[in-house]
Amino acid sequence: MTDNAFAPRLTVEQVEEGDQLAPKFDGDGVLPVVTTDAGTGEVLMLGYMNAEAFKRTVETGEAHYWSRSRKTLWHKGATSGLVQKVVDFRIDDDQDAVWLRVEVAGSGASCHVGYRSCFYRSVPVGKPVTPEMKLTYREDEKTFDPKDVYGDAPNPTQL
Amino acid sequence: MTDNAFAPRLTVEQVEEGDQLAPKFDGDGVLPVVTTDAGTGEVLMLGYMNAEAFKRTVETGEAHYWSRSRKTLWHKGATSGLVQKVVDFRIDDDQDAVWLRVEVAGSGASCHVGYRSCFYRSVPVGKPVTPEMKLTYREDEKTFDPKDVYGDAPNPTQL
Numbered sequence: 001m002t003d004n005a006f007a008p009r010l011t012v013e014q015v016e017e018g019d020q021l022a023p024k025f026d027g028d029g030v031l032p033v034v035t036t037d038a039g040t041g042e043v044l045m046l047g048y049m050n051a052e053a054f055k056r057t058v059e060t061g062e063a064h065y066w067s068r069s070r071k072t073l074w075h076k077g078a079t080s081g082l083v084q085k086v087v088d089f090r091i092d093d094d095q096d097a098v099w100l101r102v103e104v105a106g107s108g109a110s111c112h113v114g115y116r117s118c119f120y121r122s123v124p125v126g127k128p129v130t131p132e133m134k135l136t137y138r139e140d141e142k143t144f145d146p147k148d149v150y151g152d153a154p155n156p157t158q159l
Numbered sequence: 160m161t162d163n164a165f166a167p168r169l170t171v172e173q174v175e176e177g178d179q180l181a182p183k184f185d186g187d188g189v190l191p192v193v194t195t196d197a198g199t200g201e202v203l204m205l206g207y208m209n210a211e212a213f214k215r216t217v218e219t220g221e222a223h224y225w226s227r228s229r230k231t232l233w234h235k236g237a238t239s240g241l242v243q244k245v246v247d248f249r250i251d252d253d254q255d256a257v258w259l260r261v262e263v264a265g266s267g268a269s270c271h272v273g274y275r276s277c278f279y280r281s282v283p284v285g286k287p288v289t290p291e292m293k294l295t296y297r298e299d300e301k302t303f304d305p306k307d308v309y310g311d312a313p314n315p316t317q318l
Contacts, residue, residue: 005288009318016272016316019294021282024318034193034202041200043193043249046256055288090202090278091294093270094316097205099278111252113175119249119258123180129164129214135178135250157175157253159168159183 003051009095016093024096025051030066031096035110037117038087038101044110045118047076049098061086063100069156080149081106107143112156114142162210168254175252183255184210189225190255194269196276197246197260203269204277206235208257220245222259228315239308240265266302271315273301 007020015022025031030048037044047065049057053073056064063084067074077083084102091098104110111118121135166179174181184190189207196203206224208216212232215223222243226233236242243261250257263269270277280294 005290007290012314012316012318015318019280019296020290021288021292021294032191032205034205036195036200036202041195043195043202043258046191046193046251046258058282058284059287061284086284089282089284090297091280091282092205092277093272093274093279097277099202099205113252115252118251118256120252121178121250123217123248123250125217125220125245125248128218129180131164131166131179133180135180137178138249155171157171159171159174 005051005055015095021091022095023051023054023091023098024094026096028068030068031098033063033065033098033100035063035084035100035102037108038103042117043119044084044102044104044116054098057086057100058089063102067156069158076110077105079153080144082109084110109143112146112150114144114146115139116143164210164214174254180250181254182210182213182250182257183253185255187227189227190257192222192224192257192259194222194243194259194261196267197262201276202278203243203261203263203275213257216245216259217248222261226315228317235269236264238312239303241268243269268302271305271309273303273305274298275302 007022009022029050033047033049035044050066053064053066063076065074083105086100088101109116120139166181168181188209192206192208194203209225212223212225222235224233242264245259245261247260268275279298
């Protein structure tokens with residue numbers, strides 16, 4: 001994908017060791033975004049940005065994503081009020097992934113299911129995976145009721 | 160992708176609210192993995208797992224990834240000695256992304272360029288993106304010299 005706002009990717013050294021912004025979007029035109037709570041370090045969610053979401057996030061300082069399920073630009077918090085203010089916008093060595101450190105407005109939650117983090121369950125480690133394996137909950141209760149916040153909007157989870 | 164070690168994905172409620180492990184791998188057979196330092200909370204890298212890497216990580220307690228550039232199972236640290244011991248293995252709401260909290264052996268670095276984190280540069284926020292924009296370095300120096308550790312092995316970064 002070519003975008004005049006970004007530098008062209010010319011050499012590995014330039015991309016890894018330089019100070020030019022030359023992000024790489026994948027075949028679907030997106031790159032993955034890790035979002036953490038700037039205060040606690042907790043990983044809140046993993047999302048995706050296309051070039052437009054990337055540029056709007058940089059310009060506005062509020063996290064924008066590309067919703068793969070809804071196929072639309074997504075200003076996080078536009079519906080729920082749980083806007084993510086970007087404290088630090090990091091990019092990785094080969095510039096195909098982003099890490100946002102954010103402060104979340106309101107209740108501080110970021111997960112559409114109602115939890116603070118989307119990663120509210122753990123897989124037990126140290127034994128082979130079996131269909132009987134049980135996940136462990138890491139958050140005791142939901143921060144909000146999704147029905148109150150999203151009403152009848154379709155659930156973004158796809159099977 | 161069907162794998163008998165995992166539960167089948169039957170309903171949104173089961174996947175989001177249940178305790179069954181039913182991960183979703185994408186069209187390429189992988190899912191994204193966020194890896195953070197269990198001590199500092201710093202995001203070290205963003206990698207990918209296929210079903211085999213997922214199962215080996217759970218069973219051994221050491222991070223395994225699928226290397227998209229080398230198209231091979233990748234036991235992180237096998238070459239460099241910088242093995243990642245998994246302290247907590249989280250999975251997200253729709254079970255298509257993983258968060259590993261790890262302790263890194265040796266120097267504690269996780270980036271093939273030599274830095275502690277792959278996310279060693281920041282994009283300045285608050286102004287429109289332009290080709291002249293300059294990235295800011297967040298780590299002052301490399302933790303190791305990649306030539307000492309990897310020798311002549313090909314650089315995994317692709318343009």
